[in-house]
Every structure is written in C-alpha cells, then in structure tokens.
Amino acid sequence: MILASQTFSSRQQIQRAVILAAMDNEQVSRAELARLSGLSKQTMSDVFRDLEDDGWIEVVGRTSGNVGRSAAVYELSPNRALLFGADVGGTKVHAALADAKGTVLAEMEEPTTQAGSEAFGEQIVECCRSLAAQVGQPVNRIAAGAVGIPGAFDPARRQLFMVPNIAGMNGYAIEDDLQRRLGFPARVDNDVNMAAKGEMWRGEGQNIACFVFIAIGTGIGMGIINEGRVLSGSRGAAGEISTLPIGGDPFDARNFHAGALEHSVGSIAIRDRYEGAGGSRGLTVRDIFDAIDRGDQIASATLTEVARQIAVGIVAICAILDPQRIVMGGSIGEREELVGRVRHFIPLCTPTPPECVVSTLGRRAGLLGTISQSRDLLREMLLTTEPSKMGRP
Known part of the structure; x- marks a missing residue:
C-alpha cells in the first residue's frame, strides 16, 4: 500500500491518493486506507462513494475483519481512464490501448505513412479511433498517451530531429501537434528510450x-x-x-x-x-x-x-x-x-x-514502454487535474 499516513487538505486530494493507490495495487479497502491515512472512516466512505459514482473504482468483493466484520474491497475500474501508446518504426506503427493499470486491451499494426508530418498526425488519430472502437469505448475515455519515434525529440525546441527513416518528420513539432489533434496530453520520446522504459517496467x-x-x-x-x-x-x-x-x-x-x-x-x-x-x-x-x-x-x-x-x-x-x-x-x-x-x-x-x-520482451519492449510512459503521465495529471474531469465522454 503506497498511501502514507497524512491528513489531506481537500476531498480532491484524498480522491487522487485513493486512485493512485488503486493503480498500484490489485485491490484496496476503504477501511485500510482510513487506517493508513488517519482519516475518519466516514470521510473515507464519502470519498469512495464519490469515486464509485464517477466510475473510477468498483466493488469486487469483501474481506473478513475482526470479530466477524467485513470490509468492501475495491479495484480500479478498467475503462475509466484509458492509455494510448504507439511504437513507431520506419516501416510500421504498433499501437495499443490499455487500462489505467497498464493492461493492454487492444492493439494493432499498420504501415507507417511516408506522406509527411500532417499525414502522420492523422494516422495516430485514426489509430486511437480504431483501438477505442475495438474495446467499445469512446475516444474521450483516453486520458493520456505516448509515442516512440526512431529519432530524437528536442524538448527545448519542441521538435524532432535525426529521423532518417520517416519522410518529412525532421523539424516536426510532434508533441504539440499530437496533443492538439488527440485532445489529451501526450509524450514523445526516442523509440529506444521507450523500449528501455518497457524493460524497466516489465522486462530485464x-x-x-x-x-x-x-x-x-x-x-x-x-x-x-x-x-x-x-x-x-x-x-x-x-x-x-x-x-x-x-x-x-x-x-x-x-x-x-x-x-x-x-x-x-x-x-x-x-x-x-x-x-x-x-x-x-x-x-x-x-x-x-x-x-x-x-x-x-x-x-x-x-x-x-x-x-x-x-x-x-x-x-x-x-x-x-x-x-x-x-x-x-x-x-x-x-x-x-x-x-x-x-x-x-x-x-x-x-x-x-x-x-x-x-x-x-523482444519487439514488444517499445510498445510496453509507451504504455508505461502514458501511465506515468496519468499519475502526473492526477496531481493537478480534478479526477472527475479526466477521461470523460
């Protein structure tokens, strides 16, 4: 359990802490979180009810407590905030949609467009639409995304450079453009960096x-x-x-x-x-x-x-x-x-x-790295954005 013993200043902060705990653990109970945080059981019950009504968490069972008592056990709702990732190569785009815990729900592959940055941006948008349709969810459910590119992204100039294998990508303000097109925050990095992140998360x-x-x-x-x-x-x-x-x-x-x-x-x-x-x-x-x-x-x-x-x-x-x-x-x-x-x-x-x-992980390292990066981005967003406004249709 990651929730440290502390008193939160607002209900939104408590909600964020509960969501983060649910992201990092298979199951959570409001009684245990109340004990770890020092908050009253009533306050924690109110928070859990709000999150349940908003679709962030759902009851998955009950656990036995002392003297025959039992506590409700919750998990993160899999489709409340979806994550998008795309591992882009010179010949193909391997894209996936995952739930907030990083479990891949759907994936696809298609040839990488060589028609320039405008076409590339539209291709990524179409990948999001196709994947959302596969899992039967609206695109608006996607809360964060990440893309790995065979080149370097200069964070100061906000542009790609050293992209020899995809036509028309050098100088492309890819991160800003994708965020505008997609409607959710997205991060871009070198494809090998993403693969390293995938190895850190699920591999060697x-x-x-x-x-x-x-x-x-x-x-x-x-x-x-x-x-x-x-x-x-x-x-x-x-x-x-x-x-x-x-x-x-x-x-x-x-x-x-x-x-x-x-x-x-x-x-x-x-x-x-x-x-x-x-x-x-x-x-x-x-x-x-x-x-x-x-x-x-x-x-x-x-x-x-x-x-x-x-x-x-x-x-x-x-x-x-x-x-x-x-x-x-x-x-x-x-x-x-x-x-x-x-x-x-x-x-x-x-x-x-x-x-x-x-x-x-083989050739899945890069794809899993983009999902891990999207998950990290979602965690960052939870520190600054009201949970009820994230990933909503």
Whole structure:
C-alpha cells in the first residue's frame, strides 16, 4: 500500500491518493486506507462513494475483519481512464490501448505513412479511433498517451530531429501537434528510450537501478535508465551511440549521417563485411546468421568482428555510465549468436564487465514502454487535474 499516513487538505486530494493507490495495487479497502491515512472512516466512505459514482473504482468483493466484520474491497475500474501508446518504426506503427493499470486491451499494426508530418498526425488519430472502437469505448475515455519515434525529440525546441527513416518528420513539432489533434496530453520520446522504459517496467530492467538497453538492427541505438528514470540529455539525443568514434574514422564526414559505430555494426555493415571477405553476395543478415549453423567460416568471422566492435562500444559506455546490466534487443541485437560473442569480448577489455542479457520482451519492449510512459503521465495529471474531469465522454 503506497498511501502514507497524512491528513489531506481537500476531498480532491484524498480522491487522487485513493486512485493512485488503486493503480498500484490489485485491490484496496476503504477501511485500510482510513487506517493508513488517519482519516475518519466516514470521510473515507464519502470519498469512495464519490469515486464509485464517477466510475473510477468498483466493488469486487469483501474481506473478513475482526470479530466477524467485513470490509468492501475495491479495484480500479478498467475503462475509466484509458492509455494510448504507439511504437513507431520506419516501416510500421504498433499501437495499443490499455487500462489505467497498464493492461493492454487492444492493439494493432499498420504501415507507417511516408506522406509527411500532417499525414502522420492523422494516422495516430485514426489509430486511437480504431483501438477505442475495438474495446467499445469512446475516444474521450483516453486520458493520456505516448509515442516512440526512431529519432530524437528536442524538448527545448519542441521538435524532432535525426529521423532518417520517416519522410518529412525532421523539424516536426510532434508533441504539440499530437496533443492538439488527440485532445489529451501526450509524450514523445526516442523509440529506444521507450523500449528501455518497457524493460524497466516489465522486462530485464525490473528492479535494476542503472542499466542500458541497446537495440541493434538496421542501425544501433541505446536507452539509458538511471535511478528509475530515462536519461535524455540536453537535446533528447542521449544514447545515440551510433555516433561513437569506434570502428571507423570519426573525422570522415560520411559518418555524420549515421555514425561510425553504426557503419561498423549495423545490418548494412554486416552484409558488406561478409561480402568483402569473400562471402556469397546478396544474402540478408538473417541468411548470414543461418550460414554460421551450416559451418560458414566467413559468416562466423564476420559476426565475431562485429561482436568485438560492439564490446568496445559497451566498454566505452561503461566508462561513462557504469551500468549494472546491458540489455540487448533489436532484430540483430537479440540473436544469441551475437550476444554470446559480445559476452566473450567484454571481459577481455575491462576488469569489471557488466552483466549482458537478451531482452525477454523482444519487439514488444517499445510498445510496453509507451504504455508505461502514458501511465506515468496519468499519475502526473492526477496531481493537478480534478479526477472527475479526466477521461470523460
């Protein structure tokens, strides 16, 4: 139970505390909350009645008390305030609607529009409408949302930058535009940051004070969690490890677009290394991984060199952040053939190697991260907004 012993100055404050307690616990009782808060049972009964009438909580049973007494047990009503999340990639949008506890109620996937920011904003609105229809609720029930983007969001300028895979998005004031279109508060962050948040909430980052999530696919990116918070940097670009001066000439201006490390370990680099060493031409990265199992020594040597470069990058990260754990993800980063080699190299270049694990959430990490971010936003809103005015048709 999270409600500390204290006297609240208004009924709204008490209501907020009860809702927060219900968000964080499976069940709550007014008798227990009255005891923890020091408020009278009558006051707490009035508060619970108001919240029940407003649809925030509902009775789910009774629990036995002393001398045969029983107390009503409440849960958060699942559809009173819905949460929206969208994990946006260069090729597809994976969106979901969840209840206030974060339980996913419906989800969908569709191709990412390449028709510019105006079309993108409308696409997100249509995702909200479609998901709300799936769960049989009005869009007005959505109280908060979050979107992960393959780029960086500058919170000072309120604009996106470094978005190479979606047309017309650089310079887009995405957060302000989405909030205007959607009619509810929304947060935007880098997709890998969102994935790191998902790992912290439901994956390999649970109960880990400091860890990093490294995603390797077409490119490479990193989300940083320190003391339970995402570190974004002054411009929202913290974790852009593709630009680490590793694996290539840092003074080569051709690296400014993607970065030296990405040119060394991304999917294009893996294919180029393999073909350059005499491997068969035209294979995909997946084909190259599969070739290792067939005894292809060029494929094995290619992956070993990529793992060595990644290990050097991880050691550089450790020198600055000192993470307890490295969580690997992405279509390439989650492959055990690569991670096993990375684990081999890390202790060879640092006396204090961090634990290196593969994400258990897989490609759902980013989506779950956006739901977690939406949930955090709802909690913030409860501190400033009257509960009766939130998520109402």
